Amino acid sequence: MRIAVFGTGMVGQALAARLAEQGHDVMVGTRDVAQALARKDPDGRGTPGFGAWHAGHPRVQVGTFPQAAAHGEILVNATSGTAVLEVLGQAGAERLAGKVLIDVANPLDFSKGVPPTLSVCNTDSLAEQIQRAFPALKVVKALNTTNASVMTDPATVGDADHTLFVCGNDAEAKARVTELVRSFGWKDVLDVGDVTAARATEMLLPIWLRLFGLFKTPLFNFKVVH
Amino acid sequence: MRIAVFGTGMVGQALAARLAEQGHDVMVGTRDVAQALARKDPDGRGTPGFGAWHAGHPRVQVGTFPQAAAHGEILVNATSGTAVLEVLGQAGAERLAGKVLIDVANPLDFSKGVPPTLSVCNTDSLAEQIQRAFPALKVVKALNTTNASVMTDPATVGDADHTLFVCGNDAEAKARVTELVRSFGWKDVLDVGDVTAARATEMLLPIWLRLFGLFKTPLFNFKVVH
Secondary structure: OEEEEEOOOHHHHHHHHHHHHOOOEEEEEEOOHHHHHHOOOOOOOOOOOHHHHHHOOOOOEEEEHHHHHHHOOEEEEOOOOOOHHHHHHHHOHHHHOOOEEEEOOOOEEOOOOOOOEEOOOOOOOHHHHHHHHOOOOEEEEEOOOOOHHHHHOHHHOHHHOOEEEEEEOOHHHHHHHHHHHHHHOOOEEEEOOOHHHHHHHHOOHHHHHHHHHHHOOOOOEEEEEO | OEEEEEOOOHHHHHHHHHHHHOOOEEEEEEOOHHHHHHOOOOOOOOOOOHHHHHHOOOOOEEEEHHHHHHHOOEEEEOOOOOOHHHHHHHHOHHHHOOOEEEEOOOOEEOOOOOOOEEOOOOOOOHHHHHHHHOOOOEEEEEOOOOOHHHHHOHHHOHHHOOEEEEEEOOHHHHHHHHHHHHHHOOOEEEEOOOHHHHHHHHOOHHHHHHHHHHHOOOOOEEEEEO
16 A cells, blocks of 8 residues: 655654555655755664665655655654644645545643643644644544554564554544554554544553653553453 | 541442441541431432432441541542542641542543543643642542442452552552552552652543443453553
């Protein structure tokens, strides 16, 4: 399948690599292709510079946001929560219409320090903001409650015996995303409702961040026991 | 141990019954004792009227909020999130000073319909509001992420193989609460930090409410797999 991944950071790299490994035709979308490929040095969290990463993943195409949007049958938002509306605006509503967007981002606000707060929550969510701004997109919130390595390979934690939440307004879109994440190894994929349920899954970030601080590793996840 | 439970609803009844069953000297605190005992009919959710419940639990004492506060070495807040500051004010700061308060409540706001939103979240929490208003209390947030039957008997779900979060500023208070909940059958009790971590555990309510809607039963819980 032709898949576009918006974002060149840790999450974008992990998802693009995993999708390409499974034979998908992947294009990473970025603001400025030459600038992105020129980044060779790791960032403060040890994520490789995108150019260095791409040298090891030559099958992954790299394009502008509009090029990636045109390429993808399924689109993945792996940009930061604060950037996504502008990124999708650059991609162009006409190239997004009718497509599935997997929204992996969280509305984390680091402006007041660590731990970050959420820039939107409780009565609204990032996924709903995207859905309202681009009504012809089929937004599916998913994969936002784990870090990049768990999301792309859930078996790294507890033999994949834990839960992935998906939500969105379009049942067929959720079914396609569920199939895609099952191919990563997800076994317990739980559809928690329409796009307003993204409030609930984005509001898992504060406990996720506490647990990350406690365990000193992102290799954990929530399991719904019932 | 002498324990006071503030609140006569489903959670107060479940906790008072369980604590009394284990031999603790329990007093339930309420605004008006005669009025509370006069309630014989179940409410809309099927919770017995407090008088009917008390007829079956005669060993549990019933007192006003000040009487209950004076009685308890450990205090339990099982009132609604919107009522707690007024209830503790009635109980009297001088009777609360130095004591452990287990805050089981959630700041649920039903004024805009169902599902409720949180009246405080993200940059503050109910537990922090209590701690600020009554600085001599040792507030421990716990048991707020499950329903009454799971909190008092965790083995009703998945052989108790799931997680209870506790947080608060006082390490000894958290240790006492941990010991108490272990006596209910909790096996995985996770200390997630100081009282500000209550933001994170209270923000689990939106996903809890979604799952309750999905499963049509409150008999589930989260397990942190790591």
